[in-house]
Amino acid sequence: MQLRLGDIVDSLGGQLHGDRSLAIDGLAPLESAGPGQLSFLSNPKYQSQLAASRAGCVIVSPAMRDAALARGAAIVADDPYLYFARLTQLWKSRRPSAAAPAVHPSAVVDPEAVVDPTARIGPLCVVERGARIGAGTVLKSSVNVGEDCVIGDRCILHPGVVIGADGFGFAPREGEWEKIEQLGAVRIGNDVEIGANTCIDRGALADTVIEDGVKLDNLIQVGHNVRIGRHTAIAGCAGIAGSANIGAYCTVGGSAGIVGHLTIADHVHISAFTLVMRSILKPGHYTGVFPIDENSAWEKNAASLKQLHSLRDRVRALEKK
Amino acid sequence: MQLRLGDIVDSLGGQLHGDRSLAIDGLAPLESAGPGQLSFLSNPKYQSQLAASRAGCVIVSPAMRDAALARGAAIVADDPYLYFARLTQLWKSRRPSAAAPAVHPSAVVDPEAVVDPTARIGPLCVVERGARIGAGTVLKSSVNVGEDCVIGDRCILHPGVVIGADGFGFAPREGEWEKIEQLGAVRIGNDVEIGANTCIDRGALADTVIEDGVKLDNLIQVGHNVRIGRHTAIAGCAGIAGSANIGAYCTVGGSAGIVGHLTIADHVHISAFTLVMRSILKPGHYTGVFPIDENSAWEKNAASLKQLHSLRDRVRALEKK
Amino acid sequence: MQLRLGDIVDSLGGQLHGDRSLAIDGLAPLESAGPGQLSFLSNPKYQSQLAASRAGCVIVSPAMRDAALARGAAIVADDPYLYFARLTQLWKSRRPSAAAPAVHPSAVVDPEAVVDPTARIGPLCVVERGARIGAGTVLKSSVNVGEDCVIGDRCILHPGVVIGADGFGFAPREGEWEKIEQLGAVRIGNDVEIGANTCIDRGALADTVIEDGVKLDNLIQVGHNVRIGRHTAIAGCAGIAGSANIGAYCTVGGSAGIVGHLTIADHVHISAFTLVMRSILKPGHYTGVFPIDENSAWEKNAASLKQLHSLRDRVRALEKK
Numbered sequence: 001m002q003l004r005l006g007d008i009v010d011s012l013g014g015q016l017h018g019d020r021s022l023a024i025d026g027l028a029p030l031e032s033a034g035p036g037q038l039s040f041l042s043n044p045k046y047q048s049q050l051a052a053s054r055a056g057c058v059i060v061s062p063a064m065r066d067a068a069l070a071r072g073a074a075i076v077a078d079d080p081y082l083y084f085a086r087l088t089q090l091w092k093s094r095r096p097s098a099a100a101p102a103v104h105p106s107a108v109v110d111p112e113a114v115v116d117p118t119a120r121i122g123p124l125c126v127v128e129r130g131a132r133i134g135a136g137t138v139l140k141s142s143v144n145v146g147e148d149c150v151i152g153d154r155c156i157l158h159p160g161v162v163i164g165a166d167g168f169g170f171a172p173r174e175g176e177w178e179k180i181e182q183l184g185a186v187r188i189g190n191d192v193e194i195g196a197n198t199c200i201d202r203g204a205l206a207d208t209v210i211e212d213g214v215k216l217d218n219l220i221q222v223g224h225n226v227r228i229g230r231h232t233a234i235a236g237c238a239g240i241a242g243s244a245n246i247g248a249y250c251t252v253g254g255s256a257g258i259v260g261h262l263t264i265a266d267h268v269h270i271s272a273f274t275l276v277m278r279s280i281l282k283p284g285h286y287t288g289v290f291p292i293d294e295n296s297a298w299e300k301n302a303a304s305l306k307q308l309h310s311l312r313d314r315v316r317a318l319e320k321k
Numbered sequence: 322m323q324l325r326l327g328d329i330v331d332s333l334g335g336q337l338h339g340d341r342s343l344a345i346d347g348l349a350p351l352e353s354a355g356p357g358q359l360s361f362l363s364n365p366k367y368q369s370q371l372a373a374s375r376a377g378c379v380i381v382s383p384a385m386r387d388a389a390l391a392r393g394a395a396i397v398a399d400d401p402y403l404y405f406a407r408l409t410q411l412w413k414s415r416r417p418s419a420a421a422p423a424v425h426p427s428a429v430v431d432p433e434a435v436v437d438p439t440a441r442i443g444p445l446c447v448v449e450r451g452a453r454i455g456a457g458t459v460l461k462s463s464v465n466v467g468e469d470c471v472i473g474d475r476c477i478l479h480p481g482v483v484i485g486a487d488g489f490g491f492a493p494r495e496g497e498w499e500k501i502e503q504l505g506a507v508r509i510g511n512d513v514e515i516g517a518n519t520c521i522d523r524g525a526l527a528d529t530v531i532e533d534g535v536k537l538d539n540l541i542q543v544g545h546n547v548r549i550g551r552h553t554a555i556a557g558c559a560g561i562a563g564s565a566n567i568g569a570y571c572t573v574g575g576s577a578g579i580v581g582h583l584t585i586a587d588h589v590h591i592s593a594f595t596l597v598m599r600s601i602l603k604p605g606h607y608t609g610v611f612p613i614d615e616n617s618a619w620e621k622n623a624a625s626l627k628q629l630h631s632l633r634d635r636v637r638a639l640e641k642k
Numbered sequence: 643m644q645l646r647l648g649d650i651v652d653s654l655g656g657q658l659h660g661d662r663s664l665a666i667d668g669l670a671p672l673e674s675a676g677p678g679q680l681s682f683l684s685n686p687k688y689q690s691q692l693a694a695s696r697a698g699c700v701i702v703s704p705a706m707r708d709a710a711l712a713r714g715a716a717i718v719a720d721d722p723y724l725y726f727a728r729l730t731q732l733w734k735s736r737r738p739s740a741a742a743p744a745v746h747p748s749a750v751v752d753p754e755a756v757v758d759p760t761a762r763i764g765p766l767c768v769v770e771r772g773a774r775i776g777a778g779t780v781l782k783s784s785v786n787v788g789e790d791c792v793i794g795d796r797c798i799l800h801p802g803v804v805i806g807a808d809g810f811g812f813a814p815r816e817g818e819w820e821k822i823e824q825l826g827a828v829r830i831g832n833d834v835e836i837g838a839n840t841c842i843d844r845g846a847l848a849d850t851v852i853e854d855g856v857k858l859d860n861l862i863q864v865g866h867n868v869r870i871g872r873h874t875a876i877a878g879c880a881g882i883a884g885s886a887n888i889g890a891y892c893t894v895g896g897s898a899g900i901v902g903h904l905t906i907a908d909h910v911h912i913s914a915f916t917l918v919m920r921s922i923l924k925p926g927h928y929t930g931v932f933p934i935d936e937n938s939a940w941e942k943n944a945a946s947l948k949q950l951h952s953l954r955d956r957v958r959a960l961e962k963k
Contacts, residue, residue: 027825027847085813088823088846106750108427108444108462123750123768124784126444126462126480140807141750141768141786142445144462144480144517158807159768159786160839165461165479165517168538168556171406175570176552177536179514181409183348193821196786196807196841197481197861199517199539199557204409205348215819217810218841219518219863219881221540221557221575231818235810236841236863237881237899239540239558239575241593249817254863254881255899255917257558257576257594272883273899273917275576275594275610288613289917291623292930298913300630302933309942311633312953318639318960429748429765429783447765447783447801463766465783465801465838486782486800486838489859489877492727496891497873498857500835502730504669518802520838520860520878525730526669540839542861542878542896560861560879560896562914578879578897578915596897596915596931609934612944621951632954639960 001025001095005057008038009075012086017065018057018073027084027091030055041068042081059083104141113145116153128164134190146202152190152212160197163188167201167208167224167242180204182224189213195220195236204242211248229266322346322416326378329359330396333407338386339378339394348405348412351376362389363402380404425462434466437474449485455511467523473511473533481518484509488522488529488545488563501525503545510534516541516557525563532569550587643667643737647699650680651717654728659707660699660715669726669733672697683710684723701725755787758795770806776832788844794832794854802839805830809843809850809866809884822846824866831855837862837878846884853890871908 006020025036030046033039033055040059041050050058050067057073059080068074077083103109103121110129115121119133122141127133131145134153139145143157146164151157164186170177184203188210194200195218200208203225210216210228217236222228226240229248234240238252241260246252250264253272258264262276267283270276274288293301304311327341346357351367354360354376361380362371371379371388378394380401389395398404424430424442431450436442440454443462448454452466455474460466464478467485472478490501505524509531515521516539521529524546531537531549538557543549547561550569555561559573562581567573571585574593579585583597588604591597595609614622625632648662667678672688675681675697682701683692692700692709699715701722710716719725745751745763752771757763761775764783769775773787776795781787785799788806793799806828812819826845830852836842837860842850845867852858852870859878864870868882871890876882880894883902888894892906895914900906904918909925912918916930935943946953 029847032848079813079815082813082815082820085811085820085822088825089821091825092823104750106427106748108425124445124463124766128462141770142463142766142784142804146480156808159788159804160481160518160802160841162463162480162517162539165539166477166514168516168536169406170536170554171400171403173400173403176534177554178403178406179410180406181413183409183412193808195810196804196843197518197540197802197839199481201517201539205350206353213818215810215812217863218804218807218843219540219839219861221538223557233812233819235883236865237558237879241556241575254883254901255576255897259575259593270613271616272901274613276613277610278613285616286613287616287619288611289619289623289919290611290930290932291627292912292916292918292920292928293627295913295927295929297627297630298929298931301626301628302931304629304633305626305943305947306933306935306939307633307943308629308946308950309939311636312946312949314636314640315953315956315960318636319956427748429746445766445784449783463784467801481802481839483784483801483838483860486860487798487835489837489857490727491857491875492721492724494721494724497855498875499724499727500731501727502734504730504733518839518861520802522838522860526671527674540861542859544878558879562877562896576897580896580914591934592937595934597934598931599934606937607934608937608940609932610940610944611932612948614948618948618951622947622949625950625954626947628954629950632957635957635961639957 001091003091003094005038005073005075008087008090011090012077012083014059014075014077014083016073016075017069022056022073024056027087028055030058038087040080040084042079042084059087122159131164146186148185149187149202150185151188152192154191155188156193158194158196158198158218161194162197162199163194164202165199167204169204169224169242184208184224186210189230192216198222200226201242217254223260235272322412324412324415326359326394326396329408329411332411333398333404335380335396335398335404337394337396338390343377343394345377348408349376351379359408361401361405363400363405380408428460443480452485467507469506470508470523471506472509473513475512476509477514479515479517479519479539482515483518483520484515485523486520488525490525490545490563505529505546507531510551513537519543521547522563538575544581556593643733645733645736647680647715647717650729650732653732654719654725656701656717656719656725658715658717659711660717664698664715666698669729670697672700680729682722682726684721684726701729749781764801773806788828790827791829791844792827793830794834796833797830798835800836800838800840800860803836804839804841805836806844807841809846811846811866811884826850826867828852831872834858840864842868843884859896865902877914 028037030049030053039055060068104123107125109127112129113127113131116135128147130148137155149164166182169180189212198220200222201224211230213231215233221239223242225243232250234252235254237255247266257275262279269285271287330337349358351370351374360376381389425444428446430448433450434448434452437456449468451469458476470485487503491498510533519541521543522545532551534552536554542560544563546564553571555573556575558576568587578596583600590606592608670679672691672695681697702710746765749767751769754771755769755773758777770789772790779797791806808824811822831854840862842864843866853872855873857875863881865884867885874892876894877896879897889908899917904921911927913929
């Protein structure tokens with residue numbers, strides 16, 4: 001498959017400096033791109049790679065225009081990374097696509113589920129009674145959508161996603177656990193993408209809510225009655241406990257955790273591997289990670305850490321003298 | 322769907338103060354319940370919500386009886402949360418249920434598996450040779466139960482659960498890994514619930530054992546030859562390494578970890594995000610989490626932490642002076 | 643099923659001291675093995691269990707030969723643990739096997755996928771267009787292999803594995819996220835084993851690469867464009883962020899994390915629950931875990947930790963006096 005530079009700027013805009021008829025047969029990073037490939041420079045700190053790149057053409061910002069032209073063809077765009085994203089979409093759209101039936105014959109879709117005719121339900125998916133799948137939404141293979149759960153428009157659910165399993169709710173009874181039936185569902189907005197094997201539990205009474213534009217990576221756990229605000233992105237292996245209320249435009253790093261029943265404001269950024277134990281009401285960047293070290297050094301510092309409170313007392317005693 | 326207050330107390334007990342014929346069409350939290358809904362107050366700290374609630378009826382403890390009656394109808398029960406749990410069960414049981422065949426035709430059940438006639442095997446499940454599924458047990462969709470694994474009675478396995486994959490066992494051979502075939506199986510007791518995409522590996526020689534009444538949330542990893550004692554509950558994303566022996570009546574928080582080949586006594590409670598590195602032989606509550614902070618403060622403290630052992634030495638030197 | 647001791651040494655080598663005709667009907671640990679079972683001693687610290695074991699025969703190293711013969715039959719082998727691994731393989735190979743068709747009829751294999759005739763594709767697997775499955779490779783049930791992904795020879799993919807879901811790639815656009823289509827694939831070498839519900843994402847432009855002999859446990863996330871070097875083993879629930887470059891002969895503990903775009907040298911060992919935040923260029927053993935403690939002690943030390951940087955300043959001030 002090939003695209004000509006002229007076709008690309010006709011589709012995506014940008015100013016082409018170079019031969020419209022040059023055929024491009026792939027996209028590649030600056031350091032590995034060859035003469036038939038198109039690359040991009042979005043981060044100025046990689047500018048040194050630009051001069052050395054063998055790419056047939058590079059996408060650059062206006063500030064990099066002269067440096068790019070010094071080496072060959074270029075497309076100048078205000079936001080080269082966003083331009084690159086759209087170029088991947090253009091590329092994908094031109095690939096010959098497998099003739100995908102709307103609902104794969106191996107999928108198990110309940111007759112009382114409502115699947116938009118423009119949605120695609122992949123092989124071996126299960127869509128239960130009362131579930132609704134919106135326009136243009138794609139369920140890849142082996143996706144499970146439980147009873148009464150609602151998926152909006154233009155969503156992508158990757159293989160193994162489970163929407164609407166029971167939340168983890170039990171009442172203690174003499175040391176044992178009595179099940180609290182989970183009577184709510186899951187409501188997912190538009191333009192949401194959910195990574196492979198990620199789970200979103202149904203609510204206990206009300207619904208679990210994922211707002212428009214949320215992006216969830218693989219193997220994430222979202223507990224019952226959580227709300228995730230619009231355009232928040234969460235990286236792989238994160239765990240969101242029940243009834244957490246996460247704002248809009250947040251990012252949560254990989255393997256981070258959020259304790260239940262707390263609130264996180266809009267525009268909060270949580271580092272990977274960090275546990276949020278209390279509500280965060282102020283936008284900002286928050287972290288709590290034990291720094292990695294050589295094991296022998298870690299052993300000494302970890303042992304000292306278990307005495308830290310008394311060490312502080314000892315310093316206070318010294319100060320009083 | 323509706324239930325009358327009289328029907329509810331006839332089924333579940335408790336003292337009704339109010340109109341037996343009042344129709345209830347849903348359950349809801351105190352702050353959002355309307356006149357057609359039933360709510361509950363289990364934690365005295367939410368008592369202030371009671372007076373303001375618009376709920377048609379509230380479930381309260383005897384101590385809250387007068388406060389509840391001051392606002393309207395009430396059911397008085399010794400343990401309102403347990404009463405609420407049973408009410409969710411009653412509610413669920415009255416919902417018109419999809420006519421579920423015992424074994425969904427899309428499931429792949431080996432002829433040498435033994436499935437109790439009262440068990441339900443959902444769509445696209447796999448039950449391998451020699452596996453046994455007990456009475457009243459429900460496998461939701463896309464559950465995998467491997468060869469010779471045994472699931473007790475009244476269990477619930479949510480979508481994507483994998484029981485009996487090979488344990489992670491290899492012998493080193495000149496830097497490479499030689500597979501140790503996993504010859505044991507998994508034995509799961511009665512009344513066990515297992516969350517979506519959770520994995521329980523088969524034992525190397527003997528079996529991995531999950532005792533009666535254990536509750537496992539989503540995306541949990543249970544290694545080979547682990548034992549989990551009865552009525553222990555484990556939250557999402559936790560990882561239990563091979564041959565760990567966990568007692569009864571324990572709780573393990575989300576994303577916690579338990580190193581292999583160690584023992585945890587009964588009635589031990591592990592906080593979320595905590596790694597258990599040594600056996601715990603005394604009941605209690607244990608934690609090990611780096612506290613979250615603003616990123617800039619964290620950076621300073623984390624850097625200091627890498628010098629903590631020498632800081633302790635410096636304090637000791639000062640004390641000697 | 644039974645094997646005679648003579649058959650075992652004829653197949654696997656080692657020096658048998660004992661009756662060639664003794665029938666063995668199982669393998670078991672030293673402390674639980676009975677007279678019809680075979681056991682092994684690989685770690686000298688368990689030598690005390692040897693004398694007391696009721697095992698019909700034990701596999702020991704030459705150094706343990708005399709101690710073993712004092713109690714009964716023995717097989718002497720240079721590496722008893724490796725011998726045991728091969729014995730489990732022998733045992734498994736002699737079990738009557740279910741007549742497994744090459745491709746289970748419930749699997750959904752695209753006509754444009756290439757499956758080696760000696761590969762086995764289990765029930766309810768999905769193998770998409772352009773994917774290739776090598777000789778002797780086994781896909782257990784419910785495995786998903788995406789478009790154009792390549793799996794080498796003699797690999798084992800456990801239930802629920804997802805190969806080739808889209809990497810988590812988005813370009814920011816006014817606070818929202820624009821999808822970067824993931825145009826690469828996944829390439830997996832020979833002799834790779836991948837645990838249940840583990841996910842390996844396809845590359846953005848180039849491929850995600852898993853080299854020969856890598857062993858991945860359950861519920862691991864491998865991001866796009868990661869490279870994992872040969873014979874590296876990674877334990878359950880670990881998360882490897884995009885474009886991480888992990889060397890050969892490494893081990894990564896359970897629930898560990900590796901931040902994206904960094905390099906880890908060969909022969910690096912990362913402890914469980916440790917986050918690798920920077921490249922590691924020197925072989926060794928690295929750790930970063932908050933030590934577990936009783937919750938009340940943890941609370942005090944965690945509070946002090948948030949003051950650690952200022953504590954260090956106070957010690958410095960004391961030293962100056």
